Amino acid sequence: MSYTSADPGPPALRLASTGTLTYGLSVGEVLGVSTLNGARLIAGRTGLDRIVQRLNVMEVPDILSWVKPNELLLTTGYPLRNTPQSLDNLVADLDERGLAALAIKLGRYLDSLPAEMIAQADRRGFPLILLPNDVGFDDILNQVLTDILNRQAAVLARTEEVHRALVQIVLCGGGLQEVVDEVATLLDVAVVVLDGEQRVLAGAGPDKHVQAMRAFDAGRHAACGRGGCGIIGAHGTGDHLVVPVMAGGFDHGRIVAFSPAGTLRGTDLGILERAATVAALVVTKQQAVAAVESKYRADFLRDILAGRAGDDGRVIAHCDGFGWNLDRPVMVVVAELDGRPRGAPAAGADADGKGRGKGADADGGNRGRGAEERTAQERLAAAWTTAVRRHDRGAAVASFAHEVVAVVGADGFDSAELTAGPVQAMVKEASSIFAEHLPVRRTFSTGISRTVSSPAALPEAYEQAVKAVRVGRQLNGAGARAHFDQLGVYRLLSLVSDPEELHAFVRETLGDLAADDEPELVDLRRTLQVLLETNLNVAETARRLHFHYNTLRYRIGKLERMLGAFTEDAHLRLNLTLALHVLRMRGI
16 A cells, blocks of 8 residues: 655635634644654645644544544554444544544554545545554654644734734824734735725725725625634635624725635734734724814804804815805705605704794714614615715715715706706615615605805705795605696795695685595595586596496585685685695695
């Protein structure tokens, strides 16, 4: 029987059951230690990359109860000397329990190994090693375990050195890009940091490699457990390493290393984990700074819209510091989520449910909303910020409690062409971005004010945009887009400051038809509405309502007994039409 020497394999890495990444030696490396110079590989050459993390000695026949995964099992065959037939199934039993290899001494208790045992080891890729007779088990145990510990100590020392270098970068004011550059240099591979939506936050390496990682499904290959399971590439090619960027229990994205040549090693994962920790610190710091800046911007924009930010010169100068250009014709755009949970204040109400007054409450409403609503509001703000920045670099954008407000340039804007133009492009782009990553489909309605030429007129423009949102949604449903000038009579009705006056007008004009509690009266009100819409065309009304002509004539008579002779009184018809319009605006 011929035996072959084994070539040492690459450094090995495995994920322990605790989620801790533990380094070991491959079977090929174990065969390369000095105490095993005379060892021979009998079978299972394809398993030389199996990982050895511990060693065990077979002293009893029922060894299966005592073995553990990733063990190198040493034996003289003594426990099996009286039952050689047990050797036939020993390889399969050990392989199924995750052992790395079996090393055996022949000659004293066993003269040879069964051919079936060797064939089975080759089929399974389970290494069988013939040990030299002049080597003691204690020498093998000492040297292999020492090498494993030395390997792990060296890897940990290098990883710690890298961690200190990365932390120093951050302490010196470096950001994600500097951290990524350093990791790419250390590993000699391309590296990117992706956020939770697979957008590149920072990248280093050739552009084609960065783009390849951008398209890479990092979520599918992301780690399991706190440190990441270090899944390597598709089909085990070794071209990708992925580690999550976590901080405070929040997933901030992934850090991905990419080597098209497959040169990434398991030991590189420790460096990538340290980089992910430092990246989490950088991201957390950036988010904290951005939150403070965003709140300061939102507070100032709220003061402008409330008319308490000062004179125009002060407002324009202050806004220049934010990159906002208000020294030009502008309009206010308000975007508000549709389908707000019951009990949440309306767009025009403060947290106590009363009138808006002169500005939106930016914080009070957040406490009453659930996590999903807050997430949707944050995504709406991010979508609008991205869309507005692409079309108007000088626009002001801020997120309030239940809405996103943008003050955008209005040069050349024509309200008669609402279906086109830059504002409409912003709305469409924001809708597209907003819908990209939400697990549940949500929509938002948009209101646009008239054009104003000075900051002093912005409070009125803001109120117009808010009314356009509310009236537009009521008339057209979720996802409405309305300009204040296109609301028609509803614009006039919305300007009535006292809702009770409108309600009283409806009750006086429609009488019992103003109520919704009786289906028959609601049906009669629908008949009245269609009659007025068709300018009292009885035939057309009957066709729309699917009534017989005589049935409709009967209903007209009943309506006139309740409301008066509206078929002959134009002023009464006007009042009835206005009352029906007010009812359509109910809830605004």
